[in-house]
Amino acid sequence: MSSHPILHANKTSPFGDLTPDEFYQKHQVLHTHSFISTNNKIKLYTQTWRPIAQSQAHPPCGVVAMIHGYASESGWVFETTAVAIAKLGFLVCAIDLPGHGRSEGPRGHIPSVTPVIDNCIQFFDEVRASNRHLPAFLYGESLGGAIAMFICLRQTGKWHGLVMNGAMCGVSRNFKPVWPLEKFLPAAAMLAPNWRVVVSGNLVDRSYKEKWKRELVRRCPRTKRVFEHPPASTALELLRVCEEVGRRCREVDLPLLVLHGEDDVVCDVESAELVYELAASTDKTLKVVPGMGHQLIGEGKEILEEGFEVIFSWLKGKIKK
Incomplete structure (x- = not known):
């Protein structure tokens, strides 16, 4: 595998010592970005990446449509994986979820994933409409993995594969709200939906093992610390999402890759294994990476390259079939 672009980043910038334009040129990737106006009247930031060498x-x-996790956005650290996939020959697209990155919306508030799913489908359908002849895949990390699964279930037969990387199939017991808060979370969400929930540990610290990457994540000018403790209404919705993933994963019937860290203390690895076991897909792959935590991109070079080689090889293998 050619080195993942994150290996050339530093604690102040995912682009290392380069400007964004110099970064794209170095990796021979064409980058575009724009805003879309959604059906629920908010503006969301979108991006695409493709190899410069591509022609008629x-x-x-x-096409690979990517969905970031709760404490992330489509740019910054997440973007380095988009560039890595584009370098494989794919047209990659991604969107900042509402309240994340450059998109409109209260910061970090996702009281319901239903409109978020609608927003993603709206943008991804626009990209695929211009590339109808190409196989299309969904890739999701953490909460994005659950959203990607819901999109597949909404659009049965329209996607050629699903990659769930550290997906939110269940919240780890080590990261749930402290007792008895979890029991009273529905009441808290109703009475004080904007109150920030204190969970067992900090989300960024628990997600990225390498210290310099935690610093890099926190330096993102659009993320900062607002995402490290979710509002009560969002925390309740994240728990509900996990329940729905467990209830509906039997309906998943397309090529599926589930990759998860054995040491993930945010999203439960056993829940991810159960999703794999129960999925109706006849073409499905499970990879539990020893020593890996919640965010594969937050690992050291050895584990990072091992995990992404599984993802990249899986995507390339589906194109060859």
Whole structure:
């Protein structure tokens, strides 16, 4: 595997010592960005990446639609994986979820994932409409993995594969709100939906093992510390999402890759294994990476390259079939 771009980052910038334009040029990737106006009247930031070398004679080999996790956005650290996938020959697209990154909305508030799913489908459908001849795949990290699964279930037969990387299939017992707060979370969400829930540990600290990457994540000008403790209404919705994933994973019937860290203390690895076991897919792969925590990109070089090689090889393998 060619080195993942995150290996050339530093604690102040995912682009290392380069400007964003120099970064894209170095990796021979064409980057575009714009805002879309959604059906629920908010503006969301979108991005695409594709190899510069592609032409009419050498079009993209497929579309990969990416969905970031709760404490992330489509740019910054997450973007380095989009560039890595684009370098494989794919047209990659991603969106800042409402209240995240450059998108409109109260910071970190997701009281319901239903409109978020609608927003993603709206943008991804626009991208695929211009590339109808290409196979299309969904890739989601953490909360994005659950949202990607829901999109597949909403759009049965329209996607050629699903990658769930550290997906939110269940919240780890080590990261749930402290007792008895979890029991009273529905009441808290109703009475004080904006109150920030104190969970067992800090989300960024628990997600990224390498210290310099935690610092890099916190330096993102659009994320900062607002996402490290979710509002009560959002915390309740995240728990509900996990319940729905467990209830509906039997309906998943498309090529599926579930990759999860054995040491994940945010999203429960056993729940991810159960999703894999119960999925109706006949073409499905499970990879539990020893020593890996919640965010694969937050690991050291060895584990990071091992995990992403599984993802990249899986995507390339689906194109060859």
